[in-house]
Amino acid sequence: MKKIPVTILTGFLGSGKTTLLNRILSENHGKRIAVIENEFGEIGIDHALVINADEEVFEMNNGCICCTVRGDLIRILGNLMKRRDKFDHILVETTGLADPGPVAQTFFVDEDLRDLFQLDGIVTLVDAKHVQLHIEDSSECKEQIAFADVLVLNKTDLVSESELNALELRVTSMNSMAKVLRAQNADVPIADVLDVGGFDLARAVAAKPTFLSPEYPFEWAGTFEVEEGVYELLLEDGPDPTLVLVAMYLDANEQAHDKLAAERALRIWSEAAQETLPSSTVEIGGTQAASLQLKAPGTKRFSLRAGKAGRLGLYTQHLPVEFRLRLLRGESPMTPVAEQEFAAGHTHDDQVTSVGIHLEGEIDGERLNQWVSQLLREKGTDIFRMKGILNIKGVANRFVFQGVHMLFDGREDRPWGAAPRASDLVFIGRKLDREELTRGFELCRA
Amino acid sequence: MPSLKMDAPQGKTELVSRWTLDAGDYIAAAELSRDGRLCIVGAGDGAVLGIDVDTGREVFRHVAHPGGVLAVSMAPEGTQFATSGQQPNAKIWKATGELLRELPGGGSQWVDHVAWAPSGGRIATAAGRTVRVWNADGEPLLETEPLPSTVSNIAWRADGTALAATCYGGVYIWPFVADAKVRRFEWKGSLISLAWSPDAKVIACGSQDSSVHFWRLATGQDSEMSGFPFKPKALAWDSESKLLATSGDATVTVWDFRGKGPEGKRPIQLESHKSVCTRLAFSRRKCVLASGSQDSSVLLWEPRRTAQPVRYAFLEDEVTALAWHPEHQGLLGGDASGNLRFWEVS
Numbered sequence: 126m127k128k129i130p131v132t133i134l135t136g137f138l139g140s141g142k143t144t145l146l147n148r149i150l151s152e153n154h155g156k157r158i159a160v161i162e163n164e165f166g167e168i169g170i171d172h173a174l175v176i177n178a179d180e181e182v183f184e185m186n187n188g189c190i191c192c193t194v195r196g197d198l199i200r201i202l203g204n205l206m207k208r209r210d211k212f213d214h215i216l217v218e219t220t221g222l223a224d225p226g227p228v229a230q231t232f233f234v235d236e237d238l239r240d241l242f243q244l245d246g247i248v249t250l251v252d253a254k255h256v257q258l259h260i261e262d263s264s265e266c267k268e269q270i271a272f273a274d275v276l277v278l279n280k281t282d283l284v285s286e287s288e289l290n291a292l293e294l295r296v297t298s299m300n301s302m303a304k305v306l307r308a309q310n311a312d313v314p315i316a317d318v319l320d321v322g323g324f325d326l327a328r329a330v331a332a333k334p335t336f337l338s339p340e341y342p343f344e345w346a347g348t349f350e351v352e353e354g355v356y357e358l359l360l361e362d363g364p365d366p367t368l369v370l371v372a373m374y375l376d377a378n379e380q381a382h383d384k385l386a387a388e389r390a391l392r393i394w395s396e397a398a399q400e401t402l403p404s405s406t407v408e409i410g411g412t413q414a415a416s417l418q419l420k421a422p423g424t425k426r427f428s429l430r431a432g433k434a435g436r437l438g439l440y441t442q443h444l445p446v447e448f449r450l451r452l453l454r455g456e457s458p459m460t461p462v463a464e465q466e467f468a469a470g471h472t473h474d475d476q477v478t479s480v481g482i483h484l485e486g487e488i489d490g491e492r493l494n495q496w497v498s499q500l501l502r503e504k505g506t507d508i509f510r511m512k513g514i515l516n517i518k519g520v521a522n523r524f525v526f527q528g529v530h531m532l533f534d535g536r537e538d539r540p541w542g543a544a545p546r547a548s549d550l551v552f553i554g555r556k557l558d559r560e561e562l563t564r565g566f567e568l569c570r571a
Numbered sequence: 572m573p574s575l576k577m578d579a580p581q582g583k584t585e586l587v588s589r590w591t592l593d594a595g596d597y598i599a600a601a602e603l604s605r606d607g608r609l610c611i612v613g614a615g616d617g618a619v620l621g622i623d624v625d626t627g628r629e630v631f632r633h634v635a636h637p638g639g640v641l642a643v644s645m646a647p648e649g650t651q652f653a654t655s656g657q658q659p660n661a662k663i664w665k666a667t668g669e670l671l672r673e674l675p676g677g678g679s680q681w682v683d684h685v686a687w688a689p690s691g692g693r694i695a696t697a698a699g700r701t702v703r704v705w706n707a708d709g710e711p712l713l714e715t716e717p718l719p720s721t722v723s724n725i726a727w728r729a730d731g732t733a734l735a736a737t738c739y740g741g742v743y744i745w746p747f748v749a750d751a752k753v754r755r756f757e758w759k760g761s762l763i764s765l766a767w768s769p770d771a772k773v774i775a776c777g778s779q780d781s782s783v784h785f786w787r788l789a790t791g792q793d794s795e796m797s798g799f800p801f802k803p804k805a806l807a808w809d810s811e812s813k814l815l816a817t818s819g820d821a822t823v824t825v826w827d828f829r830g831k832g833p834e835g836k837r838p839i840q841l842e843s844h845k846s847v848c849t850r851l852a853f854s855r856r857k858c859v860l861a862s863g864s865q866d867s868s869v870l871l872w873e874p875r876r877t878a879q880p881v882r883y884a885f886l887e888d889e890v891t892a893l894a895w896h897p898e899h900q901g902l903l904g905g906d907a908s909g910n911l912r913f914w915e916v917s
Binding site: 174177179181183184185186187192194196197199200204205207208209210235236 | 595596597599615616638639641657679680681683699700720721723739758759760761779780801802847891907908909
C-alpha cells in the first residue's frame with residue numbers, strides 16, 4: 126500500500142504559512158488534502174478538510190528526545206485513516222515558535238503512523254524582512270531553517286536584492302540541503318512544495334559545489350569591480366572578536382572563487398595577518414591578510430584602498446552576513462559580480478551548519494548501519510537531519526535514507542540508470558565535525 | 572493490510588459464522604445490547620447501523636457523523652444509545668434508530684469518546700481536554716476543568732459511581748457520591764488505553780512508550796510493565812478482575828492479579844497471531860478471551876487452562892472490533908474493510 130505523503134509547514138508568525146496553505150488549497154490540483162492546523166490557524170475552505178489541533182508535544186518518561194512526539198497528530202491522523210476514501214496528502218501547519226523535531230519524529234516513532242504515512246518534506250517559510258530579528262539568537266528560528274527540505278524566502282518585495290542574497294547565503298550556510306525558493310506573496314509553484322520526497326540529493330550536490338570543494342580557511346569569496354579610490358568596509362557585532370580578510374586583485378575574467386585565484390588568496394592567508402584596528406586602511410593587493418579587530422561594540426568602519434581600477438577578490442574568514450559586512454562606495458553599497466561560499470573548515474560551537482560528503486565506490490551496508498547507529502546514538506541530539514543516496518554493494522537500486530535526530534529509515538529507490546553510481550550524504554546540525562564525519566563515512570567503503 | 576497471514580491452528584475448530592454483513596467502511600466501534608438482541612455499529616464513513624443479532628438483518632442505517640464514527644455506547648436498559656464522531660456534537664438515539672437529541676461538545680473539537688454509565692443513567696463525553704457528564708435527558712451535570720492535554724480515554728466504574736479519564740500526564744477520577752474528592756494519578760507519558768477492573772480496585776493503562784501501568788486505587792501504588800515492542804492499544808479484564816490481557820505485540824500477555832498480583836511474576840504469554848494484536852475482549856460469563864489481530868485472525872483462549880488457542884476464526888482485514896454476547900452465545904467481530912461477522916460460540 127502506498128504511504129500517504131505528509132508535508133509540514135513551519136515558519137514564524139507572519140512568515141506567510143496561512144497564505145501558502147490557502148494557495149495550496151484553492152489551487153485545482155485534484156488532490157484530496159487534509160490540513161491539520163494549529164489552534165491559532167484561520168483557514169476556512171469548504172472543499173478541504175481542515176482540522177484545528179492543539180499542538181500537544183509529548184515527552185516520554187525515559188527522557189529520550191527522539192521519543193518526543195506530537196500526540197494530537199497520532200490521534201487525529203489515526204482517526205482520519207479509518208475512512209475508505211482516504212486522503213492523497215496531509216499538510217501539518219505548526220505554530221510560529223514550534224520546534225519541527227517532534228512533528229517530524231512522530232512519523233518515524235509511532236508504529237501506526239509509520240505504516241501509513243511518509244514524511245514528504247518540511248517546508249519553512251522565512252519572512253525575508255523580519256527574519257534578521259531572530260536568525261542569530263532564536264534557536265527555534267535556526268531549527269526551523271535547519272530542518273527544512275524547502276526554504277521559501279517570502280516577502281522579497283520588502284528587501285533589496287543584496288539583502289536577499291545575503292539572507293540566502295546565510296540560510297544555505299545553515300542548511301545546504303534545502304531547495305531555496307523566493308516568493309513575494311508565498312507565490313511558489315505548488316509542485317515545488319508538495320511531493321518533494323523525490324528530491325534529488327545528487328542534483329543538490331551538483332548545484333551547490335560547496336559540498337565537494339576543498340577546505341579553505343575562508344568561508345566566502347566575493348568578486349567586485351572597483352575604481353581607483355577609497356572604499357568603506359562596515360561590520361556590525363558578530364560571533365567573533367576578529368575577522369581575517371584578504372583583498373587582492375584578480376585578472377580581468379577571473380572570479381574570486383576560481384580555484385587558481387582562491388589558491389593565490391590561500392598563499393597570502395598563510396602569512397601572518399596584520400592586526401587592523403577600526404578606522405585604519407587595508408590596501409588591496411597587499412602581501413598580508415588583515416585581521417580586523419572587532420571588539421568595540423557597534424558599527425566598525427575600515428577603509429579599503431584601491432591603488433588602481435580593476436577586479437577585487439575579497440575573501441573573508443566568516444560569512445559576511447554573520448557580521449553584516451558591507452562594502453560601500455560613498456553612500457552606495459557595492460554588489461558583488463560573483464560570490465561563493467565555501468564549506469567551513471571550522472564552526473562555532475553552537476552554529477547550525479551542513480556537512481555534505483561525496484564518496485565514490487561501493488558502501489558496505491553492514492558497516493554503514495553500524496556507523497550510523499553509533500553516530501546517532503552519540504550525536505543524535507545535535508544532528509537535526511540527515512539524508513543520503515547511497516551506492517550499496519549488492520543492492521541494484523539507489524538506496525535512499527533520511528533521519529531526524531536519532532531516528533532514521535532507509536529503503537531501495539529507483540535503479541541508477543545512466544546516473545553514475547556514487548554516494549552522497551548530508552548532515553545538518555550543531556557542532557558537526559566535517560573531518561570526523563568524512564572519515565567515518567569513508568570507513569564504510571566496501 | 573495484514574502483512575502476514577496466520578494459518579489455522581492445527582487440531583482446533585473454526586468458529587461457525589451465524590451471519591456476515593458488509594457495513595461499508597472501517598468498523599470503528601461495535602456494541603451489543605445487554606439482552607444480546609441488538610448490535611450497534613459505527614463505521615469509518617460516518618454510518619451508524621442497528622443490526623438484529625439473531626438474523627444479521629440491518630434494522631436501520633443513518634449517516635450519523637459525516638467524516639467518521641469514533642465511539643458508540645449503549646444504555647444499560649438497551650432502549651437508547653449514544654454515538655460520537657468527527658463532529659463537535661454527540662448524539663443520543665432510540666434503540667429503534669430515531670435521533671433523540673444532541674449533546675454539544677462546547678467547541679469545534681471532535682467528541683472523541685462517549686460512554687453510558689453501567690447504572691445511574693449518566694452519559695459521559697470527552698471533547699478536546701474537557702470531560703462532560705449528562706443525565707439521560709441531556710441535561711449537563713458536570714463539565715471538568717480542561718485537563719493538561721486531550722482526553723485519550725474515559726471509563727466508568729462498574730457501578731457507575733465514578734468516571735475515570737486518561738490523558739498525557741495521568742489518570743483523573745471524578746466521583747459521583749457525596750463528599751468524595753477528585754483523584755489523580757500522575758504519569759509523565761501519554762496514556763492511550765484504559766481499563767478499570769470490574770471490582771473497581773485497579774486501573775490499567777497502556778502508554779505510548781510501549782508500557783502498561785496498573786494503579787491500585789486503595790494505595791495509589793503504580794506498577795509499570797515495560798518491554799512491549801508496540802504500544803498496548805487493547806486491554807481487557809476478565810469478569811472476576813483476576814486476569815488482565817494486554818496487547819503490544821503479536822503475543823497476547825495476560826497478567827494474573829491473584830495473590831500478590833502480577834509484579835515479579837511471569838505473565839501468561841499467548842502466542843499464535845502472526846501480526847500485532849489489535850483487540851481483546853473477555854466474555855462476561857466465562858473466563859474466555861477473544862483476541863483479534865492485524866493479520867485478520869480472531870482467536871479464543873482459556874488462559875488459565877492452556878496457552879494454546881481453543882478456537883479460531885478469520886475476518887478479511889485487520890480486526891478493529893470485538894464484542895461478546897452477554898450470555899456467551901456468540902462473538903461479534905469487525906474489520907478495517909467494514910466486514911462484520913457474528914460467530915456461534917456455545
